[in-house]
Amino acid sequence: MVIHYKDKEYFTGKDLALSVIGGRWKIAIIWCLLQQSPLRLNEIEKKLPHANQRMLIRQLRELEEDKIVLRRVYPVVPPKVEYDLSEIGLQLEPVVTSICNWGDDFRDFLQTDAKKD
Amino acid sequence: MVIHYKDKEYFTGKDLALSVIGGRWKIAIIWCLLQQSPLRLNEIEKKLPHANQRMLIRQLRELEEDKIVLRRVYPVVPPKVEYDLSEIGLQLEPVVTSICNWGDDFRDFLQTDAKKD
DNA sequence: ATCCATAGTGACAAAAACGTCAGTATTGTC
DNA sequence: GACAATACTGACGTTTTTGTCACTATGGAT
Numbered sequence A, B: 001m002v003i004h005y006k007d008k009e010y011f012t013g014k015d016l017a018l019s020v021i022g023g024r025w026k027i028a029i030i031w032c033l034l035q036q037s038p039l040r041l042n043e044i045e046k047k048l049p050h051a052n053q054r055m056l057i058r059q060l061r062e063l064e065e066d067k068i069v070l071r072r073v074y075p076v077v078p079p080k081v082e083y084d085l086s087e088i089g090l091q092l093e094p095v096v097t098s099i100c101n102w103g104d105d106f107r108d109f110l111q112t113d114a115k116k117d
Numbered sequence C: 001a002t003c004c005a006t007a008g009t010g011a012c013a014a015a016a017a018c019g020t021c022a023g024t025a026t027t028g029t030c
Numbered sequence D: 001g002a003c004a005a006t007a008c009t010g011a012c013g014t015t016t017t018t019g020t021c022a023c024t025a026t027g028g029a030t
Helices: A013-021 A026-035 A041-047 A053-065 A093-115 B013-021 B026-035 B041-047 B053-065 B093-115
Strands: A003-005 A008-010 A069-074 A080-085 B003-005 B008-010 B069-074 B080-085
Touching (some): A003 B093, A026 A053, B013 B026, B026 B041
Antiparallel strands (some): A003 A008, A069 A080
């Protein structure tokens, strides 16, 4: 049962999932928003100092398009925009958590492995 | 605490994790090997008909380099090579499972969402 | 002699992702 | 008038990733 989404075909939910969370900073952004939300752009920037602003905005736009992140604009000057996880976005918590956990295990594994000589 | 791996710097386990499981076919390959293993190259090809052989081999090589997949070569003709998950590779099961589950939820969400007009 | 199967490799092209730089708009403060 | 803060956008180039094509090796079967 093929899924059509944004002019592409996906053959499993897994493939679809990877296409929407697969960007360089997306898991990081979602992780930030799971810790604390809402967050403003400049707050996300502070939490992810290795990402540049342009990239963060692009990834946020895509997450918004995919309905994973909600964007709330306040009509004030200077502009105020808040980002939040949607309901389906919040459901990514097990994905993010399991990746973090495995990553920590893998780091430990690499360190143990490196000591073997 | 910065992690150095393959000439790059990673600032969290999560970043490291994403760098090793982030290839186009890696989660798919790991998923196959979680279902059934060992598997030979041509068996993986049959299970992932949308990937071409060249890509599968490249991704398998990287997974092998990262010690996630084990490669066993039998000195026979025609060649026989079996692929398996390593111990740390097997530990990716929660990651793969949570991605699959969320992907299915997301697919349902998209379908429900599309019906709203 | 030719073909088959398996499991590859090398070179290259195409596409996607990523990063950098400069610039926009608004209102308020100095 | 200059500058600051916020949240952007556009254009562009680079890098990375992915895909395609042709090619290799071996021994057995026909």
